[in-house]
Amino acid sequence: PIIVGFLKPCIYLPIHLISDYHESDMRYMLLHELQHYRHKDAIANYLMNFAGVLYWFNPFVWFALREMRNDREVACDTSVLKMLEEDDYENYGNTLINFIEKVSISPFPFAASLSGNMKQMKRRIINIASYEKPTFCKKLKGMTAFILTTVLIMGLTPFISTYAADESRYQWKSSSENISYVDFSKYFGKYEGSFVLYDLRNDVWSIHDIKHATLRVAPDSTYKIYDALFGLEEGVITPQDSFIAWNGENYPFEAWNADQTLQSAMASSVNWYFQSVDEQLGTASVYDYIKNIGYGNENMSGDFSTYWMESSLEISPVEQVELLIKLQNNRFDFAPENINAVKDAICLSSSDAGTFYGKTGTGRVDGQDVNGWFIGYIETADSTYFFSTNIGADSDATGGNATEITMSILSDMNIWK
Missing domain, CATH: 1.10.274 (Enzyme I; Chain A, domain 2)
Known part of the structure; x- marks a missing residue:
């Protein structure tokens, strides 16, 4: 038929x-x-x-x-x-x-x-x-109703467009008085990206490329900071016992082919360790925590083993800094010992100059590194500085390269030598 x-x-x-x-x-x-x-x-x-x-x-x-x-x-x-x-x-x-x-x-x-x-x-x-x-009067009423409806729809178009863009871009609400827009293009070279710095004592933001700084992209391994915290809160791992045995599967990085603790897994960015934590937490529990802390777009619709790796979960550099501020001050209202365990796991160096905390992330698509992250914060005698650097390119956009850019900027700003 x-x-x-x-x-x-x-x-x-x-x-x-x-x-x-x-x-x-x-x-x-x-x-x-x-x-x-x-x-x-x-x-x-x-x-x-x-x-x-x-x-x-x-x-x-x-x-x-x-x-x-x-x-x-x-x-x-x-x-x-x-x-x-x-x-x-x-x-x-x-x-x-x-x-x-x-x-x-x-x-x-x-x-x-x-x-x-x-x-x-x-x-x-x-x-x-x-x-x-239809009389002339009825035709006039109909035409008037049509014009008013058209005007109403056109008037709502910007609102609809903004609503549609909410998922891909962070609608940042911050006073322009405490934001300094800087040009760090010379540090980024061939990469598109942004650098965000927040000076806690002086309540001042320094931002390179605000458009990119509010653009949400996959967090990749920077998400492991919070995934570890979720596992600690639920008792999947503890500050005293974070051991997870290697399953014997051969992974592309030698450091991954061994038993892990939170310290070693964070240092080597061992994916399977955090995937194991997620499996024990369960999808519902992870999603509740993501919503609780307001992580990025809060979208876990991707595969549960890779939702944070160039998949559905996304976050902007500005949001990364805001979450680090909450982490450092424990505004999540999590157990202090769990917050401290995560801080210890991402501590990169400590000296008389201060303590440096950080985590890299690299996103790979079709065998190419297209998304590089370096986020963290520095505690010094003068202030606490929170930073987030993100770079993107068709290839070679790695967490390591994001780290080099960040360290050059911090050095020239006399924040960390």
Whole structure:
């Protein structure tokens, strides 16, 4: 039936159904068919049947096509009524009813499609019975309503666009008075990226490329800071016992092919260690923690073993810094010993100059390193500085290169030598 409907969009009445119609009835039917012809309904029928063939499996498409056909018939009736005198409306409706009666007892296989179901016919008859030719006042009201609706939709367009962009970009709400926009392009070279620095004591932000700084991308291994914290909070690992045995599988990095603790797994960025923590936590628990701390777009729709690796979970450099501030001050309201265990795991160096905490991340797609991260914070006698560097390129955008850029900037700013 689908193919036949596609090949024969125009249905012709068998002669025995119309042979006993009155001349006025024939006039009404002719007017009806002429309106279909005038509005190119045959072409529209081709397109609708084609859509039905393509999406035969989708019940919503079939429902939409049925409603479109119903609306088409009502519109056709309205066009006919505009051409008739008011005294003819009832006769036109009776013609349709008589036609339905004849079709209902006809064995002609295609005629039924002309009449439609009872619900459709009831709608058409009600439309005919209640039809009034539009006056100038009604036309003016209709045009006014159309213009107001158009203005309303156009006015909402920026809001809709902003809402759609919420997922891909962080809508940062910060006072411009404490933000300093700096140009560190010379440090980034061939990479696109941003550098974000927050000086806690002076409450000042320094940002290179605000557009990139609010753009959300995959966190890759920087997410392990918080994944470790979730595991500690749930007791999957503890500050005293974070040991997880190697499963014997051969991994691409030699450091991964051994038993791990939180310290070693964080230092070597061992994926399987944190995947094991996730497996023991379970999807629901991880998602609850991600929402609790407000991690990026909070999207875990990707594969549970890789949702943070160039997949669904994304975060911006500005958000990375905001989360590090919360971590350092334990605004998550987690157990202090668990916060300290994570801090110890990401501590890179400690001396009289201060203590340096950091974590890298590298995103790989089709064998190429396309996303590099280095985030962390520095505690000195003068202040605590939180930083986040992200770089992107078709290749060679690694956490190591992001680290080199960060260290050069921090050195030239006399924050860390």
